[in-house]
Amino acid sequence: MKRILPLLTGLALLLSGCGRAxxxxxxxxxxxxxxxxxxxxxxxxxxxxxxxxxxxxxxxxxxxYRRRPGDKTIPKQVEGNHxxxxxxxxxxxxxxxxxxxxxxxxxxxxAKDYSHDKNAIHVKVTSRLYWWEFEYTDYGITTAQQLVVPSNKKIAFELASGDVKHSFWIPSIGGKLDTNPGLTNRMYLEFPKEGIYRGKCAELCGPSHALMDFKAQSVSPASFDRWVAAMKAPAVMPADAHIAETFRSKCLSCHAIGDQGTNGAPNLTGVGGRETVGSILYNDVSPGAAEDNFRKWITDPQKVKPGTTMPSAADNQLTPDEINGLAKYLAGYKLNY
Ligand code: HEC
Ligand SMILES: [Cu+2]
Missing domain, CATH: 1.10.287 (Helix Hairpins)
Incomplete structure (x- = not known):
């Protein structure tokens, strides 16, 4: 019992996530x-x-039919019974x-393929160590970490990986399917209810595999249209000229917002409205948490997600003022939809 108790406690803790919608x-x-x-x-x-x-x-x-004390007889031998x-x-x-x-x-x-269905929403998913990119081929927009979909539509996914093998899984909505480099897997999902669902990488891929989450946000079709329009609107740069220049020279070399930058790292358009920073630091835990999370992330992403290729503030030679300015800007960069 002494040895089993910790096991049972662990199991109870492990199972406490069960049943969450x-x-x-x-x-x-x-x-x-x-x-x-x-x-x-x-x-x-x-x-x-x-x-x-x-x-x-x-x-x-x-x-x-156990052997009883004193019983020395050999039982009747049977063979074959139709x-x-x-x-x-x-x-x-x-x-x-x-x-x-x-x-x-x-x-x-x-396994039904909706990739040529005109009524479906088509999303190309690319997994990378340790983040997820979502490209909406019908609309020419790309986002990351937080998938936004209209409720009650078929969402046709094309899944591939930009590096090693990962696996795409939204436990309460469906899945999972591997994402492989150089190979496209197809899958569809439906989100009848609005809400934010947690997605997971389900294939051990490196030291931060367990932190390689993403979110799937299901919204009303009208809200989805507003989101698409907001994603296509011109990028909102930091209001402060120095922060804007810092952001352009030190961040947009990897990241994109709106029509600026490159999509070599998560697209940051409207990043302040996502549920998390780095897919694992939750913004809704307290007021102001988002800004703290951005500060924490920009200062030392390795500390949050070991193995990530995003450089630290020290590598980027950012001053504390620049870190604060960027955190404030990113936390405030929300889309209305
Ligand atoms: C060398 C490329 C590179 C540069 C330069 C870079 N980043 Fe990143 N950044 C990444 C990668 C890769 C990730 C994804 C990390 C992950 O989640 O695994 C990321 C993630 C992020 C995220 C989290 C996005 C989300 O939705 O979770 C933020 C915010 C961010 N970077 C801000 C910045 C800022 C601000 C700068 C400039 C100071 C910057 N990055 C410079 C590569 C880069
Ligand atoms: Cu993984």
Whole structure:
């Protein structure tokens, strides 16, 4: 018991995330996740049934036919029993059918390709150590870390990786599917309810793999249109001329905002409105947290996400005033949608 207790405590802690609507497979928030959850339920029920029946028979036989004290006789030797043999062939066959038919139906159903469907929203996902890029090919816009989608539409994803293998997974909405370098995988998802869902990288990819989250924000179709328009609007640069120049020379060499910069790092258009900084520092924990998070991130991204290629403030030769100015600007850079 002493040895098992920490294990149980750990398990309880681990399972405390179960059931969360924005995070858990066990609380599906869309039709894809619902179908996957139904498959989980049917396979676990069948397996549990088999375990219970087999163990019950096994325990019964062990007790009922055990060798009793003084009993020296050799039991009757039986070989071959048609009835039993038919039972233990037919029952597993039936169970496999009950398991197999819906599994194949669902798996092939979920593989439906909406990439040429005019009514679907097409998103090209590129995973990189340790962030996610989302390109909306229908609209010519690119964002990162926080996917924005209209509710009740089919979202057709094209998944690929810019470096090593990752895996795209939004547990309460559906997934997961690997992202490979040089190969495109396709998948669709639907978000019937508005809200922000947490996405995960589900393939061990490096030291910050566990921090390689992203968000999927489902909004009303009208709100989505406003978001697209805001993404296409001219970039908002820092108001302060010196901060603007710093941002242009030291940040836009990797990042993009609006029509400026390059998309070699997360697109920062409207970054202050994302739920997190660096996909892992949450902004909604207290008022002013966003600015603190940006400061923390710009000062030393390695400390937040070991292995990231973003340079620290020291590498970038930023003064404390410049760090503060940039943090304030980024925290205030929100899109209205
Ligand atoms: C060498 C390229 C490079 C330069 C230069 C660079 N960054 Fe980054 N930045 C990155 C990468 C890569 C990431 C993604 C890190 C991750 O999450 O794994 C990132 C992430 C970020 C994020 C988090 C975005 C989000 O939505 O989570 C912010 C904010 C940011 N950078 C701000 C800056 C600022 C401000 C500067 C200039 C002082 C800067 N970066 C300079 C490469 C760069
Ligand atoms: Cu990963």
């Amino acid at each position: 924005d995070l858990s497979v066990l609380n599906p928030q869309g039709p894809v996740a619902q179908k996957q959850y139904d498959l989980i339920k049917i396979s676990i029920s069948i397996m549990a049934l088999v375990v219970v029946v087999v163990f019950a028979i096994c325990i019964y036989v062990l007790i009922r 009835t039993l043999e038919i039972i233990w062939t037919v029952v597993p066959l039936l169970l496999l059918l009950i398991l197999g038919v819906p599994t194949i139906q669902t798996v092939f159903g979920l």
